Amino acid sequence: MMNINKDIxxxxxxxxxxxxxxxxxxxxxxxxxxxxxxKKLAELKQLKGLTTSSIKRxxxxxxxxxxxxxxLEGNSFKRRIKKWLPVTSIVTLTLSLMLVLKxxxxxxxxxxxxxxxxxxxxxxENLKPLLFAADLNxxxxxxxxxxxxxxxxxxxxxxLQLGSDSSGKExxxxxxxxxxxxxxxxxxxxxxxxxxxxxxxxxxxxMSDYAEQxxxxxxxxxxxxxxxxxxxxxxxxxxxxxxxxxAKLSNVKAINDVMxxxxxxxxxxxxxxxxxxxxxxxxxxIFITPDSLFVDTFKFDKKxxxxxxxxxxxxxxxxxxxxxxxxxxxxxxxxxxxxxxTIARLKKAPKxxxxxxxxxxxxxxxxxxxxxxxxxxxxxxxxxxxxxxNEATRQVRSFSFTxxxxxxxxxxxxxxVKVFPGDTIRSFKFYGNGSNxxxxxxxxxxxxxxxxxxxxxxxxxxxEWFNQNFGSDSTFFGNPMNLENRMKEFEExxxxxxxxxxxxxxxxxxxxxQFKRKKSVEV
Amino acid sequence: MSFKRKKKVLQQSPRIxxxxxxxxxxxxxxxxxxxxxxxxxxxxxxxxxxxxxMTMNHSNSVDDIAQEVFITVYKNLKYxxxxxxxxxxxxxxxxxxxxxxxxxxxxxxxxxxxKDNEETHGYSQINENMDIPGIVQKAISKLPEKLRVxxxxxxxxxxxxxxxxxxxxxxxxxxKSRIFRARESLRNILKPYERDLMA
Numbered sequence: 190m191m192n193i194n195k196d197i198x199x200x201x202x203x204x205x206x207x208x209x210x211x212x213x214x215x216x217x218x219x220x221x222x223x224x225x226x227x228k229k230l231a232e233l234k235q236l237k238g239l240t241t242s243s244i245k246r247x248x249x250x251x252x253x254x255x256x257x258x259x260x261l262e263g264n265s266f267k268r269r270i271k272k273w274l275p276v277t278s279i280v281t282l283t284l285s286l287m288l289v290l291k292x293x294x295x296x297x298x299x300x301x302x303x304x305x306x307x308x309x310x311x312x313x314e315n316l317k318p319l320l321f322a323a324d325l326n327x328x329x330x331x332x333x334x335x336x337x338x339x340x341x342x343x344x345x346x347x348x349l350q351l352g353s354d355s356s357g358k359e360x361x362x363x364x365x366x367x368x369x370x371x372x373x374x375x376x377x378x379x380x381x382x383x384x385x386x387x388x389x390x391x392x393x394x395x396m397s398d399y400a401e402q403x404x405x406x407x408x409x410x411x412x413x414x415x416x417x418x419x420x421x422x423x424x425x426x427x428x429x430x431x432x433x434x435x436a437k438l439s440n441v442k443a444i445n446d447v448m449x450x451x452x453x454x455x456x457x458x459x460x461x462x463x464x465x466x467x468x469x470x471x472x473x474x475i476f477i478t479p480d481s482l483f484v485d486t487f488k489f490d491k492k493x494x495x496x497x498x499x500x501x502x503x504x505x506x507x508x509x510x511x512x513x514x515x516x517x518x519x520x521x522x523x524x525x526x527x528x529x530x531t532i533a534r535l536k537k538a539p540k541x542x543x544x545x546x547x548x549x550x551x552x553x554x555x556x557x558x559x560x561x562x563x564x565x566x567x568x569x570x571x572x573x574x575x576x577x578x579n580e581a582t583r584q585v586r587s588f589s590f591t592x593x594x595x596x597x598x599x600x601x602x603x604x605x606v607k608v609f610p611g612d613t614i615r616s617f618k619f620y621g622n623g624s625n626x627x628x629x630x631x632x633x634x635x636x637x638x639x640x641x642x643x644x645x646x647x648x649x650x651x652x653e654w655f656n657q658n659f660g661s662d663s664t665f666f667g668n669p670m671n672l673e674n675r676m677k678e679f680e681e682x683x684x685x686x687x688x689x690x691x692x693x694x695x696x697x698x699x700x701x702x703q704f705k706r707k708k709s710v711e712v
Numbered sequence: 713m714s715f716k717r718k719k720k721v722l723q724q725s726p727r728i729x730x731x732x733x734x735x736x737x738x739x740x741x742x743x744x745x746x747x748x749x750x751x752x753x754x755x756x757x758x759x760x761x762x763x764x765x766m767t768m769n770h771s772n773s774v775d776d777i778a779q780e781v782f783i784t785v786y787k788n789l790k791y792x793x794x795x796x797x798x799x800x801x802x803x804x805x806x807x808x809x810x811x812x813x814x815x816x817x818x819x820x821x822x823x824x825x826x827k828d829n830e831e832t833h834g835y836s837q838i839n840e841n842m843d844i845p846g847i848v849q850k851a852i853s854k855l856p857e858k859l860r861v862x863x864x865x866x867x868x869x870x871x872x873x874x875x876x877x878x879x880x881x882x883x884x885x886x887x888k889s890r891i892f893r894a895r896e897s898l899r900n901i902l903k904p905y906e907r908d909l910m911a
């Protein structure tokens with residue numbers, strides 16, 4: 190049967206002309222001898238004929254191509270737009286920029302100017318006088334006046350060098366300091382002039398005045414900007430002239446010996462020049478920044494700066510006072526260091542408030558600090574907590590009892606047990622044969638029944654009773670006569686309970702019989 | 713060579729030429745001559761439309777699907793690798809598009825309330841007053857898609873088992889079995905009309 194089905198399946202491929210010549214030969218042999226296969230072949234051929242002839246093909250669509258290519262054209266247009274979009278946008282942008290520049294030529298300049306002012310604003314921020322970077326002294330001022338050098342930082346690694354070229358044009362440079370040493374020019378000059386005390390103080394005041402004046406001529410900030418006023422060049426000349434003028438007025442002989450050719454100007458001219466330089470209100474600064482160099486106006490508020498400086502001086506004065514006071518205190522708080530060779534001596538050493546005793550051994554270094562102020566800290570009451578813990582620990586300790594040997598004088602038998610507070614081990618020994626407390630009532634049944642002696646507890650309540658009475662001094666066995674009565678009551682109660690249980694059993698039996706019967710009926 | 717073989721060779725010769733022609737057209741398209749695509753469409757559109765019609769079992773969306781097929785071909789023709797016949801690739805795209813549509817229709821039908829008088833698509837009843845082609849057509853429409861498509865590709869479009877297997881993406885043995893099962897199912901459906909059909 191399976192072979193027939195297989196052959197029928199092959200027949201389907203046979204009529205479709207999908208068999209190899211070998212398969213065709215084998216199948217045709219089978220068909221020639223099998224009427225069933227012949228019939229099936231005829232059926233399949235008829236069915237194939239019906240299928241081929243019955244299915245109508247869909248009529249042609251005359252507008253299909255037109256519609257398709259219209260869609261494709263639309264798509265290709267979109268694709269073309271996508272392709273040219275970057276180029277088109279760049280061209281549009283360029284054209285619009287050109288138009289803007291044509292009708293508003295200052296557009297770009299404004300942007301550049303705005304950026305410039307932004308940049309200048311950035312570098313102008315937080316400008317402070319050179320005082321904050323370099324603390325100028327008389328030597329520095331003197332060197333500036335005669336050697337054109339002004340230090341720009343405290344370490345004096347960088348300095349501003351003023352100069353002039355052959356055509357007389359002035360310039361400046363920021364240089365790194367070399368090996369040259371100009372530290373004592375001012376001192377030499379003062380020594381040459383051989384000034385008296387009042388002249389010296391006057392000279393000092395002139396120099397410090399210029400030092401202050403120079404602060405506003407060179408400004409610095411935290412962005413490595415150095416702003417130099419145009420007037421700095423004039424200041425240099427004015428300082429030099431003023432110093433020489435002072436020298437001339439102080440000791441003209443000495444200065445003529447040193448520099449005979451320099452004195453070609455009159456004192457009034459110098460004074461006039463100095464006052465004009467000091468009164469010049471020049472706000473033009475040359476800004477030297479890490480990435481740019483520009484000239485811009487900058488208003489340095491001298492009054493505000495003076496206020497700040499006064500405040501600063503006041504703060505400094507106060508801090509100096511504090512420092513001096515602390516120095517005084519430190520002097521008073523002398524630490525006495527005594528060397529002792531043994532601990533015994535160390536112990537003997539006087540323990541004053543200010544003494545610090547140090548003990549150094551080959552493997553120990555101990556420092557004794559006397560009168561250290563320890564802050565008050567509220568700790569929990571550890572003592573009471575510890576007492577509670579100890580009490581709880583005691584309560585869980587085990588107890589052992591030994592029942593005493595019984596004899597005929599048992600009626601006189603009496604146990605007095607005392608528990609002392611603070612006992613760590615509470616063991617109570619009863620000399621006898623009984624094994625433990627649980628067997629007390631059993632012992633009573635066996636040995637005490639002939640005696641008029643009762644325990645005041647039963648087996649179950651033993652532990653409870655024990656806890657209640659055992660914590661303080663007490664008589665262990667008090668009122669022993671009630672036990673027999675209690676046992677009788679208990680026996681009666683047990684009898685009643687037994688009766689009730691029997692009743693319950695009977696009722697349950699009845700119910701189970703009924704239930705069984707019912708169940709059998711249902712089945 | 714037997715007569716049958718000679719006939720087969722004669723039948724195949726123009727087909728080979730046609731395939732080569734498809735390849736040359738595609739090459740020209742890839743080189744930039746997009747007008748050749750119009751020739752390809754003109755040459756294959758009816759076959760594509762008929763495959764869609766047979767697969768979908770109705771003529772409603774034949775042109776829309778065919779349009780989608782040719783747009784896909786247009787977009788991907790430059791990536792054609794000349795490893796198989798163009799028609800095999802084209803018909804595979806067609807069958808896949810039809811399957812996509814059938815899937816979408818099934819999902820749409822879940823959310824569409826079924827009307828009592830409306831015939832469920834593809835499962836219309838055979839009317840006794842129908843003529844023989846009508847009866848057979850309805851009977852074929854009752855076959856499931858995976859049996860109907862190979863049967864029609866064979867009997868109507870004259871595809872070989874190999875071509876059918878490449879188009880519907882399955883083994884030749886599967887195609888052979890599906891066509892046999894399609895014929896058996898068709899015979900069972902048409903059993904009540906056996907006398908009319910024999911007449």
